[in-house]
Amino acid sequence: MTRPVETLPKAHLHLHFTGSMRPGTLLELADRHGTRLPATLSSQTMVTLSPDERGWFRFQRLYDAARACVRTADDMRRIVLEAAADDAAEGSRWLELQVDPTSYAVHVGGLTPALEIVLQAARDASALTGTTVAVVVAASRVRHPLDARTLARLAARYAGEGAGAVVGFGLSNDERRGDTAEFAGAFDIARAAGLACVPHSGELLGPAHVDATLQALRPDRLGHGVRSGEDPAVLDRLVRGGVALEVCPTSNVSLGVYPDLARVPLRRLVSAGATVALGADDPLLFGPRLAAQYRSAREDHGFDDAGLAALAKASVSASRAPEAVKRELHAAVDDWLALPAEDGTRALAV
Incomplete structure (x- = not known):
């Protein structure tokens, strides 16, 4: 018998704000605001796309359609609360929710109010669910780099630790x-x-792009970075530099980067010494949430419970949780692993 992945304490470092929505919530918001949705968004299933620009265009069209349904501060607060509740149900005790406030600023009075709504919702959700929600502010490659500087300055104003901080x-x-x-x-x-x-x-593009990102942006983590394994030298540079990878297997398959979950090079990355934090990316479009990524590690890549515990600890180590929280979560992972497999259904309090 194996211990259930839902009770394994973990951190979630790659979840997008709009993409975290429950399908039912999206349908309710679309109905409330009179927005017509593509049929693909009517249920939580894995979208199958091609890894070329046509596939990305389709993905972006679906994402934009979902984002257009988020019109009010209450809509935004609901998304944060439900994301935290869903993460809590799957054992996530620390969530770094990624948001570009530009998309919602027009509805709530500007960039600053949009971000403040999310930050306050993160504090409220943390208190209600027991999963601490922090925020990553994200710029978009399709906008001017000066827009990214504006967002970086906004993010810097709210930098901090713990619930509701950037x-x-x-x-x-x-x-x-x-x-x-x-x-x-x-x-x-x-x-x-x-x-x-x-x-x-390092998802749609290969190791050369990873290398360029390392040189230009000096990252602490890479969103995805999964294709760095195609070049041992680039992967070694990541490992030596302590750059963690936010690997999202179901996203990789849905976007056509790999044909199936077994082809995602998770084992290769971990064996090379990379710090890997599993993430769900955009479950609204891709279907499976966080626990499913751990089940895939077990079922498709042969990770035993000790291996899953190591992945969970890596996600915590790569997070921006305060050091005291990291120690508590590492200890909670050890407690999960110490349980007899047949007793693994017991939820662990952190």
Whole structure:
């Protein structure tokens, strides 16, 4: 028998705000605001796309349709609370929720109010669910690098520790768009404020893009980074530099990067010494949430319970949780592993 992954304490470092929505919530918001949704968004199933620009265009169209249903501060608060509740049910005790406030600013009076709504909702959700929610502010590659600097300065104003604080700065959207080096100034602002630098890289593009991101942005973690394993030298540089990878297996398969979950090079990355934090990315589109990523590690890659515990500890170590929280969570993972497998259904309090 094996211990259930839902009771394994863990951190969740790669979850996007809109993409975290429950399908039922999206349908309710669409109905409330009179927004017509593509049929694909009517149920929580894995979207199958091609890894080329056509596939990304389809993904972005679906994502934009979902984002267009988020119109009010109450909508935004609901998304944060439900994301925290869903994470809590799957054993996540620390969540770093990624949001670009630009998308919602028009509805709530500007960038600052949009971010403050999310931060207050994160504090409220942390108190209600027991899962601490912090925030990563993310810029988009499809916008001007000066916009990214504006967001980095906003993120820096709210930098801190714990529930409802901004703990990181990211860069999302299609890796093939924009010049990575042009966003270096924004990351310099974030780094000076003590924020984790967590740009996306190494999913749609290969190790050469990872190498360029390492040189230009000096990240602490990479959103995805999974294709760094295609070049041992790049992977070794990541490992030696202590750059963690936020690996999202179901996302990789849905976007056509790998044909199935067994082909995601999770074992190769871990065996090379990389710090890997499993994430769900956008479960609204891709279907499975966080616990499913751990089940895939077990079922598709042969990780035993000790291996799953090591992945959970890696997610905690790579997070921006305070050191005392990290120690508590590491101890809770040890407690989970110490339980007899047949007793693994007992939930662990942290």
